[in-house]
Amino acid sequence: MPANDIEWSDSEKKLARAAFDKAYEREINALLQTVRDRSNEIAEPEELWKLHDFLSAKRHELDGKYDYRYSFLLFVFAQLVKDGWLSLSELDGLDASKRAKVAALTRM
Amino acid sequence: MPANDIEWSDSEKKLARAAFDKAYEREINALLQTVRDRSNEIAEPEELWKLHDFLSAKRHELDGKYDYRYSFLLFVFAQLVKDGWLSLSELDGLDASKRAKVAALTRM
Numbered sequence: 201m202p203a204n205d206i207e208w209s210d211s212e213k214k215l216a217r218a219a220f221d222k223a224y225e226r227e228i229n230a231l232l233q234t235v236r237d238r239s240n241e242i243a244e245p246e247e248l249w250k251l252h253d254f255l256s257a258k259r260h261e262l263d264g265k266y267d268y269r270y271s272f273l274l275f276v277f278a279q280l281v282k283d284g285w286l287s288l289s290e291l292d293g294l295d296a297s298k299r300a301k302v303a304a305l306t307r308m
Numbered sequence: 309m310p311a312n313d314i315e316w317s318d319s320e321k322k323l324a325r326a327a328f329d330k331a332y333e334r335e336i337n338a339l340l341q342t343v344r345d346r347s348n349e350i351a352e353p354e355e356l357w358k359l360h361d362f363l364s365a366k367r368h369e370l371d372g373k374y375d376y377r378y379s380f381l382l383f384v385f386a387q388l389v390k391d392g393w394l395s396l397s398e399l400d401g402l403d404a405s406k407r408a409k410v411a412a413l414t415r416m
Contacts, residue, residue: 228353235356239344245336248343252363259360 204271206298215293216273223285224266231258274298278305312379314406323401324381331393332374339366382406386413 208216238251267276280286281302288306291299316324346359375384388394389410396414399407 225353228356232347232350232353232356235359236344236347239340239347242340245333245340248336248340248363249367251343252360252367255356255360255363259357 206270206274208270208273209295212294212298213270215291216277217268219277219286219290220266220268220273220280222290223280224262227262227283227285231255231262274301275305277302278308281306314378314382316378316381317403320402320406321378323399324378324385325376327385327394327398328374328376328381328388330398331388332370335370335391335393339363339370382409383413385410386416389414 235251235255238254239248242248242251265276265279267273277286277291278301281288288299288303291302294302343359343363346362347356350356350359373384373387375381385394385399386409389396396407396411399410402410
């Protein structure tokens with residue numbers, strides 16, 4: 201359900217890009233730490249392929265989730281807030297209706 | 309170039325299986341250490357995907373290389389010796405002609 205009717209000001213675009221990038225950085229750093237931890241814990245050779253499978257799935261998930269098209273961005277932000285990679289307060293520079301939409305979507 | 313005409317005695321099969329498994333264990337343990345080292349060295353998020361690409365390629369390579377069909381086994385052993393995962397002396401229980409073939413293949 202893309203939202204093509206939403207206008208984004210230049211300052212909103214700037215804030216959105218920064219919030220998006222920050223969430224991505226947080227999530228990928230957490231993933232990197234998981235890879236480090238899991239690779240250190242591996243006892244059986246075959247577990248290396250399980251780690252590879254896990255990383256393949258995560259890459260696919262992140263490729264789909266981090267979609268910067270403006271028509272999808274409020275949905276993306278809501279998901280990132282739900283997943284804990286972004287806080288609602290980091291979107292404070294967006295106009296009231298956008299923030300209300302994201303907040304509502306996080307409760308769905 | 310499979311070699312279907314080669315007979316394998318039970319004791320040779322036992323030794324071959326052990327050598328094959330030992331080489332695999334060595335190579336995957338080295339790969340695991342590489343993954344640990346590389347994951348610890350990653351500074352930029354995108355390098356995590358390079359590590360994933362590397363692991364995907366290695367998995368594909370190992371899937372192809374560790375082929376336990378008897379008609380291919382002497383070629384497999386020669387490759388493992390060339391790659392340093394197996395020493396010729398670990399194949400000492402094979403008959404003289406098999407050992408000679410592996411030794412010749414390692415020089416190709």
